[in-house]
Amino acid sequence: MTNPLFDLSGRVALVTGGGRGLGFGMAKALAQAGATVVINDLDAARVEGAMRTLAEAGLAAETAFFDLTDPAAVAAGVREVESRVGPIHILLNNAGIQRRHPFVEFPEEDWQAVIDLNLTAPFRVAKEVAKGMIARRAGKIINVASINAIVTRPTIPAYTASKGGIMLLTKSMAVEWAQHNIQANAIAPGYYDTEMTKALVENREFSEWVTGRVPAHRWGRPEDLGGTVVFLASDASNFVNGQLIVVDGGLTCSM
Amino acid sequence: MADSFDLHSRVALVTGGSRGLGFAMARGLAKAGARVVINGLSEDNLAKAEAALKAEGLPVAAARFDATDRAAIPGGIKAAEDAFGAPIDILVNNAGLNRRAPILELKAEDWDFVVNADLTAPFLIAKAVAPGMIERRWGKIVNVASIASFIARPGIPAYIAAKAGLAMLTRAMAVEWAPHNVQANAIAPGYFKTDLTAPFRDNAQMNAWIVDKTPAKRWGLPEELAGIAVFLASDASNFVTGQTITVDGGFMATL
Numbered sequence: 001m002t003n004p005l006f007d008l009s010g011r012v013a014l015v016t017g018g019g020r021g022l023g024f025g026m027a028k029a030l031a032q033a034g035a036t037v038v039i040n041d042l043d044a045a046r047v048e049g050a051m052r053t054l055a056e057a058g059l060a061a062e063t064a065f066f067d068l069t070d071p072a073a074v075a076a077g078v079r080e081v082e083s084r085v086g087p088i089h090i091l092l093n094n095a096g097i098q099r100r101h102p103f104v105e106f107p108e109e110d111w112q113a114v115i116d117l118n119l120t121a122p123f124r125v126a127k128e129v130a131k132g133m134i135a136r137r138a139g140k141i142i143n144v145a146s147i148n149a150i151v152t153r154p155t156i157p158a159y160t161a162s163k164g165g166i167m168l169l170t171k172s173m174a175v176e177w178a179q180h181n182i183q184a185n186a187i188a189p190g191y192y193d194t195e196m197t198k199a200l201v202e203n204r205e206f207s208e209w210v211t212g213r214v215p216a217h218r219w220g221r222p223e224d225l226g227g228t229v230v231f232l233a234s235d236a237s238n239f240v241n242g243q244l245i246v247v248d249g250g251l252t253c254s255m
Numbered sequence: 256m257a258d259s260f261d262l263h264s265r266v267a268l269v270t271g272g273s274r275g276l277g278f279a280m281a282r283g284l285a286k287a288g289a290r291v292v293i294n295g296l297s298e299d300n301l302a303k304a305e306a307a308l309k310a311e312g313l314p315v316a317a318a319r320f321d322a323t324d325r326a327a328i329p330g331g332i333k334a335a336e337d338a339f340g341a342p343i344d345i346l347v348n349n350a351g352l353n354r355r356a357p358i359l360e361l362k363a364e365d366w367d368f369v370v371n372a373d374l375t376a377p378f379l380i381a382k383a384v385a386p387g388m389i390e391r392r393w394g395k396i397v398n399v400a401s402i403a404s405f406i407a408r409p410g411i412p413a414y415i416a417a418k419a420g421l422a423m424l425t426r427a428m429a430v431e432w433a434p435h436n437v438q439a440n441a442i443a444p445g446y447f448k449t450d451l452t453a454p455f456r457d458n459a460q461m462n463a464w465i466v467d468k469t470p471a472k473r474w475g476l477p478e479e480l481a482g483i484a485v486f487l488a489s490d491a492s493n494f495v496t497g498q499t500i501t502v503d504g505g506f507m508a509t510l
Contacts, residue, residue: 227491
């Protein structure tokens with residue numbers, strides 16, 4: 001028996017970058033809670049794999065291939081999803097990239113690419129999706145930040161700035177749209193074992209640092225985010241607004 | 256699908272659980288399947304709360320003891336565990352109180368009174384309950400902090416200090432007990448409609464200030480804490496620890 005507080009049956013969720021990794025893990029959790037998930041990703045093969053996995057689990061999913069870095073494509077893509085699948089009740093702004101260089105060598109085009117996808121794209125997509133949410137007086141926006149919204153390491157200045165930015169962008173959404181019964185919150189994952197962090201997981205020294213440093217003594221698994229995303233996507237969080245929920249096994253609350 | 260928010264095998268203790276926010280959280284946990292022991296001081300209030308939950312068919316028991324009296328805590332915890340003949344899996348440290356006076360007028364004994372109830376008592380209760388959680392390698396501690404853990408207003412200095420302390424005590428619990436699969440988190444409620452806050456609503460100026468300043472343009476309803484309580488009490492939050500999650504309709508996200 002599903003607790004009605006966390007039930008997402010009949011709700012459409014758009015998940016950007018939902019083809020793999022944490023995005024796919026969260027998309028799956030939303031689908032398991034009853035949502036019809038729309039997976040946005042640019043990589044057709046990746047989306048196909050994701051759709052197959054969801055279908056095998058008997059979960060409802062659709063695809064949307066629009067380019068998050070193109071404002072016109074985003075506007076048209078959101079309209080197309082809403083007419084084909086239905087009004088978007090849940091937006092999960094998850095797509096993101098990483099570029100690593102020492103600060104003084106950081107190429108401007110890499111800075112721009114990271115800021116554009118990690119920070120500007122969520123602004124763009126939310127702007128289009130929120131119009132309908134405001135009209136319907138219901139919506140949930142979940143932005144995927146990072147523990148790099150709070151703390152950082154060398155060589156990731158663009159990622160860090162983009163994630164710090166999205167934390168406060170979340171508050172901007174919250175304070176403007178709360179009156180329309182839209183809640184905007186962010187999730188800050190710590191270190192997770194995904195395709196994007198494969199090199200780090202396989203680096204023994206780094207992996208030992210993570211498992212030693214994290215109070216829970218393990219890497220996060222994509223399914224560890226399922227509960228938080230369903231909480232923030234459901235009626236269970238109707239008075240929670242502008243928050244950043246850190247899901248890191250205690251990493252950032254210890255020295 | 257295994258529902259990660261399900262609490263059917265769990266026993267929860269909610270201190271100060273007979274009224275207001277504590278009662279709403281106790282009810283939320285019970286509706287998610289937990290057997291709930293509500294603690295309180297007033298025989299009358301406890302009987303009413305117990306009857307109300309039983310009328311809904313929910314599994315509830317009462318344990319009358321003064322959760323702020325360090326001498327009464329060991330016996331109280333024992334009584335709570337005896338209520339269902341089962342150890343406590345979920346502890347909600349909710350009991351709290353306040354004494355209002357400007358700093359210059361606050362008596363040392365009133366300071367002690369508030370700090371003892373709002374900070375020392377949760378420490379002692381957790382200390383009594385956690386050994387069993389550690390041994391069983393499963394436990395959830397939910398401390399009820401406040402937006403006053405982060406932001407202040409004149410006239411409640413002891414409450415502010417105690418609630419800020421409770422948010423950091425939560426982190427102390429998190430980093431020590433994460434290796435044992437015990438998660439400790441806090442909830443920071445904003446302004447909620449309870450008997451305790453009725454005088455604020457009766458004061459037109461205060462009421463208008465709260466409603467206008469809150470981006471959601473309304474008071475929180477006690478039942479709106481049920482979702483966060485269930486999330487933090489369940490497997491859905493197994494990689495979330497040391498966090499203080501604010502539930503305030505966006506109050507703290509704005510100026």
